[in-house]
Amino acid sequence: MSENKFNPKIIGDFLNFSRNFTEAPMKASVPHEVKLGSTQFDVAYKEDKMRLLHFKPLTSKQVRTPLLISYAVVNRYHIFDIDPKKSWVKNLLEQGFDVYLIDWGTPSKIDKFLGFDEYVNRYLDNCVDFICDETNVDKVSIQGYCTGGTLATVYSSLHPERVKNLIATAPVIDGWKDTTVVSNIAKYFDVDKLVDTVGNMPPEFIYFCFSILKPFEQGVEKYIKFLNNIDNEKYVDSFLKIEKWLDETPPIPGELFRQWIKDIYQDNLLIQNKMYVGNKHVSLKNLNMPVFTQVAIGDHLVSPECSMPLHYAVSSTDKTLKLYPTGHVGMIASSFSQKTVLPELGKWLKERS
Amino acid sequence: MENESNITDYYKKTAMFWSDMIAMMSSKPTTLSAVGPLRNLSSNLKKITSELTEANKEIVEFNNFLIEYYKQLADTWTGAQKEVSSRITKIPQNEEGLEAYKRVWIDIFENNFTGLFDSKKFSENYNSLISTELDLLKRWNAITDVMLKSANLPTKEEIEEIYEELHNLKNRISKLESSKKKA
Numbered sequence: 123m124s125e126n127k128f129n130p131k132i133i134g135d136f137l138n139f140s141r142n143f144t145e146a147p148m149k150a151s152v153p154h155e156v157k158l159g160s161t162q163f164d165v166a167y168k169e170d171k172m173r174l175l176h177f178k179p180l181t182s183k184q185v186r187t188p189l190l191i192s193y194a195v196v197n198r199y200h201i202f203d204i205d206p207k208k209s210w211v212k213n214l215l216e217q218g219f220d221v222y223l224i225d226w227g228t229p230s231k232i233d234k235f236l237g238f239d240e241y242v243n244r245y246l247d248n249c250v251d252f253i254c255d256e257t258n259v260d261k262v263s264i265q266g267y268c269t270g271g272t273l274a275t276v277y278s279s280l281h282p283e284r285v286k287n288l289i290a291t292a293p294v295i296d297g298w299k300d301t302t303v304v305s306n307i308a309k310y311f312d313v314d315k316l317v318d319t320v321g322n323m324p325p326e327f328i329y330f331c332f333s334i335l336k337p338f339e340q341g342v343e344k345y346i347k348f349l350n351n352i353d354n355e356k357y358v359d360s361f362l363k364i365e366k367w368l369d370e371t372p373p374i375p376g377e378l379f380r381q382w383i384k385d386i387y388q389d390n391l392l393i394q395n396k397m398y399v400g401n402k403h404v405s406l407k408n409l410n411m412p413v414f415t416q417v418a419i420g421d422h423l424v425s426p427e428c429s430m431p432l433h434y435a436v437s438s439t440d441k442t443l444k445l446y447p448t449g450h451v452g453m454i455a456s457s458f459s460q461k462t463v464l465p466e467l468g469k470w471l472k473e474r475s
Numbered sequence: 476m477e478n479e480s481n482i483t484d485y486y487k488k489t490a491m492f493w494s495d496m497i498a499m500m501s502s503k504p505t506t507l508s509a510v511g512p513l514r515n516l517s518s519n520l521k522k523i524t525s526e527l528t529e530a531n532k533e534i535v536e537f538n539n540f541l542i543e544y545y546k547q548l549a550d551t552w553t554g555a556q557k558e559v560s561s562r563i564t565k566i567p568q569n570e571e572g573l574e575a576y577k578r579v580w581i582d583i584f585e586n587n588f589t590g591l592f593d594s595k596k597f598s599e600n601y602n603s604l605i606s607t608e609l610d611l612l613k614r615w616n617a618i619t620d621v622m623l624k625s626a627n628l629p630t631k632e633e634i635e636e637i638y639e640e641l642h643n644l645k646n647r648i649s650k651l652e653s654s655k656k657k658a
Contacts, residue, residue: 235642
């Protein structure tokens with residue numbers, strides 16, 4: 123007669139998990155009360171809802187050319203300063219860079235008509251003007267992340283005389299080569315109907331796109347791991363910060379979203395040098411300044427195949443392409459980025475600033 | 476399909492006929508007695524009736540796309556579960572086995588669902604679902620506009636005109652400022 127035996131380890135794990143589940147509210151902060159960002163800054167310039175943040179220096183001597191970071195239009199800029207130990211901004215300040223960062227703000231209904239033209243030729247251009255005036259330089263280095271990388275690329279093409287160096291971190295460039303599920307949705311999307319009916323691209327839709335990216339790893343396993351690590355203060359703190367950041371997605375202005383979907387994902391005009399912004403022709407051949415393209419191999423939001431073509435499309439002879447064995451967020455906010463990505467970027471930028 | 480369309484046309488025509496008739500029958504007393512929002516509302520009722528009738532077709536379409544959406548999810552779940560079951564016999568029944576089972580489960584489900592979300596059939600159906608939802612929203616907006624008009628309040632379209640005007644003004648100011656700076 124066979125005897126049913128329960129493995130004590132499995133029972134122990136189950137009991138631990140139940141205990142963690144019950145005790146989690148006592149051990150972790152309420153996600154919405156978690157504070158993001160730790161590095162000090164001043165709001166140097168403001169226009170409509172856009173703010174230009176100027177971070178306070180952490181070194182006595184600074185690199186001559188200031189660095190302007192163009193954040194993405196999805197989620198908020200806090201990911202660049204999510205945690206002191208993983209802060210992109212803090213690391214650059216410690217390397218002696220003068221760092222400015224654009225917070226695009228939270229668009230409301232009145233911002234529906236803002237498009238690529240306003241983002242590039244008005245907001246970005248005015249920020250560059252402001253920085254040049256304030257720091258007494260003619261050019262700035264621009265780093266753009268994700269969709270911010272696309273904006274920075276378009277800006278550099280239209281205003282090459284204002285850009286000393288361009289750093290494109292996981293930029294959205296070749297929409298047809300993007301193999302992510304986001305691009306699969308975008309390809310068949312009736313963007314005209316959405317913008318004409320709703321106005322801005324609602325955050326709920328962006329959440330849907332997030333939810334279909336690795337739904338089981340990100341939607342199930344991640345939370346089990348969180349509960350299993352509930353006694354690890356650092357893990358819990360970092361987890362809640364990222365979760366809060368993911369949960370704070372602003373709407374995307376309607377006209378910007380319309381051109382984004384049509385020109386980048388559906389018609390793929392940018393890489394073909396056929397895109398127009400504010401009646402001005404955007405050619406990647408105009409990118410004659412030093413260009414550094416950073417790509418994450420495990421990026422499931424902007425696939426490497428979508429970002430890499432930038433490197434081959436520019437006319438610059440001083441260009442660098444780096445592939446990192448990490449993901450979209452891991453490239454900018456992880457211990458890996460602190461140890462590898464940022465030192466390489468700092469070295470590259472210092473040699474050219 | 477044709478039958479469905481005939482039924483919709485029948486209800487649409489019936490609704491329009493009676494709303495017109497009622498409006499005509501009641502027009503004399505109302506014009507004599509009312510100039511306020513109720514008078515406006517009664518004359519705009521035809522528009523509301525028309526929007527509601529037209530919405531029927533879209534509700535049916537929306538429902539079909541929604542059913543297909545859940546069917547795709549359910550089919551993928553079933554397929555993934557079958558695949559997990561076929562692999563589970565090869566996993567040893569011990570501590571490591573439980574960990575391996577979890578990994579296999581997540582990997583298979585992840586692959587199957589990513590495959591679905593990456594497919595043309597999912598994208599087409601999902602986008603049709605959103606598109607029909609937006610059609611319904613358009614009708615809802617049209618009905619709300621009628622109500623707003625009746626209450627003498629600005630409609631969505633009128634507010635958007637102001638937004639657009641403001642947007643153009645801001646752009647003009649920005650261009651003026653920039654040309655002034657260059658000069």
